[in-house]
Amino acid sequence: MPLAIYVLGLMIFSMTTSEFMVAGIMPSLSAEFGVSIAAIGYLISSYAAGMIIGGPLLTIGLLKVPRKKAFLALSFIFLVGQTLGALAPNYELMMAARVLTGIASSACFGVAIAIALTLVRPERSGRAASIVLGGLMVATAVGLPAAMLFDQYWGWRSSFWAVDVLVLVSGLMALILIPKSTKEESASITIRSELAAFRSRHLWAAFATSMLIIGATFAAFSYFTPILTDLAGFDSQTVPLLLGIYGVATVVGNTITGRLADRHMMTILTTGLIVLTAALVLFGLLARSPVMAVAAVIVIGLSGVTMNPAMVTRVSRVSNSGALVSTFHVSVVNFGIVVGSTIGGMTIDHGFGLVSPLWVGAGLALLGLLSLLPYYNKKSAVATASPSAAETGKSCA
CATH class of the missing domain: 1.20.1250.20 (MFS general substrate transporter like domains)
Incomplete structure (x- = not known):
């Protein structure tokens, strides 16, 4: 497996940790913003809504952009949203941050899988996908508990900043390791195709x-x-x-x-x-x-x-x-x-x-x-x- 595929998996791990961690730090967020636990639950729903609706729309807008550039652009958008969440002074801004990160995350998932499938032979596509999507599994086993520990010892904002660091590191590694173009990529890709x-x-x-x-x-x-x-x-x-x-x-x-x-x-x-x-x-x-x-x-x-x-x-x-x-x-x-x-x-x-x-x-x-x-x-x-x-x-x- 090319090392770039593991970098894609690390990015998915970072983004999925961000998605799941709100469920583990609900009491801290509720106390910080002065809202109910149910209202914090809406932060999870808004992230999912961004992934379901916004992700495909953003992907359509990036179809003619080379996949590496699209991946890096989406990673940057996610980084901005995650940073906004880490700095959020109120519930409304946190809600906006969650929607933004949800949209960027969904589109990034799609582009990451598309890149991974072009970096290996067709008969190895399943294994490549398992490595990329393995980031999702590891986020459940490691990312969520780690975010809860960060919250307990250094406050909930530290868990947001930790994800920020992971996304930044993943993005820099992707910049170096993902090829500029792949054999499956073509400038003639259109929305119709x-x-x-x-x-x-x-x-x-x-x-x-x-x-x-x-x-x-x-x-x-x-x-x-x-x-x-x-x-x-x-x-x-x-x-x-x-x-x-x-x-x-x-x-x-x-x-x-x-x-x-x-x-x-x-x-x-x-x-x-x-x-x-x-x-x-x-x-x-x-x-x-x-x-x-x-x-x-x-x-x-x-x-x-x-x-x-x-x-x-x-x-x-x-x-x-x-x-x-x-x-x-x-x-x-x-x-x-x-x-x-x-x-x-x-x-x-x-x-x-x-x-x-x-x-x-x-x-x-x-x-x-x-x-x-x-x-x-x-x-x-x-x-x-x-x-x-x-x-x-x-x-x-």
Whole structure:
């Protein structure tokens, strides 16, 4: 793997840490700005909204810009937004900073994946994607806990400045290590050529699978803390350790799927969704068992978001692997986070109990399995057509 791909992963780690860390420093931000915890929660929602809506729009504006320059420009925009957050004197300015960083982050994800796929041979695209997206997994296991420690010892602003330093270092390394141009890059790239990929129903099926996988995972993950404390009986001091174990599981799973995604893409998606569904169902049935709860958390970590490399590989194979497709895929994934966590929260609010998000996740995972049918139908149709073509060739001979 070229060193530049690891630099792209470091940038994704930095940006994802920024996305997640607000959830870990909510009390400090609430006290600083004099607003409720719910209002701080809107800072997370605004970041996600920026990623879903603003990212693709910004990517369209940068389509004719060489990918390296686009990546560096987006990194600079993110740096400005992160610095604005670190200096924010009030809630309103912090909200603006979160929207800006969300927009830049989404577009940067897309461009980073597009660059990574052009730096390696097609048969290694899955592994390249796993390294870049590995930054997301490591942010869960390392970035979020580190931000919480910075907040405890040096105040919440120090966690923002720490991310600033990481983004700056990543940007300088990218400036040196990413080639000025790649074999896939062309000055003739137009919005029309990028949009042409969206005509494929197989691409939309791939998007649907990605959204449902992430939705199923985050329907459960978003409510791990109350489920583990109120149902499984763990004390609040143990939960961070369990979430750390979950993070380690995602890193391990991502490493494994990254090495297998190129050759076994659909096997990973199919098997992963079956395992994820089973884990969520068993967790839902046995949520009050501490042993079952820990086992389920680990299995969900191994089989949920760790399907990312296979998801990216599938999208790249049914599209032009352009920056717009990659960025839109990032938006789809974030939409899955919103769908899963929102529906899970609604079931709790409507009196179905803390276990209900687990059943929501299981339902979304089952829908994810159904979303794989277009691929298998296509494969079956090709297999059926091949003998006919062979017979035609024989008769002509």
